[in-house]
Amino acid sequence: MKRHALITRLWHWINAAALIVLFMSGLNISNAHRHLYWGHYGFDPADAWLHVTRFPAWITIPQRYDLAEARDWHNTSAWVFAAGLLVMWVFSIVSRHFWRDIATRRGDWSPRVWVEAAKAHLPGGGAKHDASYNAVQRIAYGIVLGVFLPMMVFTGLAISPGFEPAAPWMVDLLGGRQSARSLHFIFAWGLCAFFIVHIVMVLLSKPIKQIAGMIAGGTREGSSDA
Numbered sequence: 001m002k003r004h005a006l007i008t009r010l011w012h013w014i015n016a017a018a019l020i021v022l023f024m025s026g027l028n029i030s031n032a033h034r035h036l037y038w039g040h041y042g043f044d045p046a047d048a049w050l051h052v053t054r055f056p057a058w059i060t061i062p063q064r065y066d067l068a069e070a071r072d073w074h075n076t077s078a079w080v081f082a083a084g085l086l087v088m089w090v091f092s093i094v095s096r097h098f099w100r101d102i103a104t105r106r107g108d109w110s111p112r113v114w115v116e117a118a119k120a121h122l123p124g125g126g127a128k129h130d131a132s133y134n135a136v137q138r139i140a141y142g143i144v145l146g147v148f149l150p151m152m153v154f155t156g157l158a159i160s161p162g163f164e165p166a167a168p169w170m171v172d173l174l175g176g177r178q179s180a181r182s183l184h185f186i187f188a189w190g191l192c193a194f195f196i197v198h199i200v201m202v203l204l205s206k207p208i209k210q211i212a213g214m215i216a217g218g219t220r221e222g223s224s225d226a
Contacts, residue, residue, distance in 0.1 A: 003218035005095070011088045012214055018081040019191065021061060021073055022152075026188060028060035028070035036185055040176035049182070082153050089145070101133050102142050108135035144194055148187050155184035 004012075035048035045051065057063045061073050092098035107113060117134040133141065157163045158171045158180035174180040202210050212218070 003213055005091075005097070006217070007087070007091050008097070009214055009217065011084050015081065015084050015088075018077045018084065019195070021077040022081060023188060023192060024059060024061040025070045025073040025077065027055040028062065028065065029067065029074060030185070031055055031060070031065055032067045036182045037178040038175065038182060039178050040171075042178040050185075052185070078153075078156055081149075085149050085153065092145075098145075102138055102145065104135070104138050104142060108138055110135075140194065140197075144191070148191050148194070151183065151187045152191070155180045155187065159184060 030052055031054055034052040034054060035042070035045045036050040036052065037048055042048065057065070060070070062069050089098075092102070113135045117136040120134065154170065155174060157167070158174050159177055164171055164177065171177050171180060174183060209218075
């Protein structure tokens with residue numbers, strides 16, 4: 001049976017593309033005001049809790065400073081990202097993919113299990129990619145799907161000038177518009193860190209087979225399609 005369902009594979013690649021565009025256009029937007037604050041207001045760099053570096057043009061979209069165009073790229077990709085996340089969550093719950101493959105068990109939170117899972121993914125570690133996700137994968141995917149990605153949507157809406165008047169409670173819930181902006185920045189870099197670790201782990205353990213599986217579906221033993 002397929003290890004990765006078609007909808008999972010489509011979401012994986014579409015979401016990856018949307019996140020890359022969101023991140024690079026977000027860096028261009030960050031260059032407009034490179035200071036982060038907590039609360040509802042913030043404009044004086046002296047009150048900032050973090051002064052962000054200016055990102056070079058080669059890593060931004062567009063590859064020049066253009067706030068209006070960067071926002072267009074960012075907003076368009078945000079809708080693709082949010083819609084895809086909603087579809088993925090509905091599918092995961094209805095198909096029981098979440099409960100079967102991602103939901104953690106009590107034993108998953110043991111550091112000893114984490115070490116064993118990490119060793120298995122090193123060259124020669126004997127990781128079985130046809131089996132269900134290991135403890136580290138379940139925890140990581142659960143945090144990303146259940147916390148990081150939804151928070152990117154919520155904080156993004158909260159800092160949108162057009163959305164704030166319609167749902168001021170969301171801004172208040174996050175501690176203010178500037179707090180939402182800071183959280184948006186933190187979660188974006190958290191996703192960037194996950195993305196880097198994810199790529200490294202793939203490269204360390206049968207990358208061709210894993211990439212082929214995410215394109216064609218791969219196979220799994222003793223389980224239905226997920």
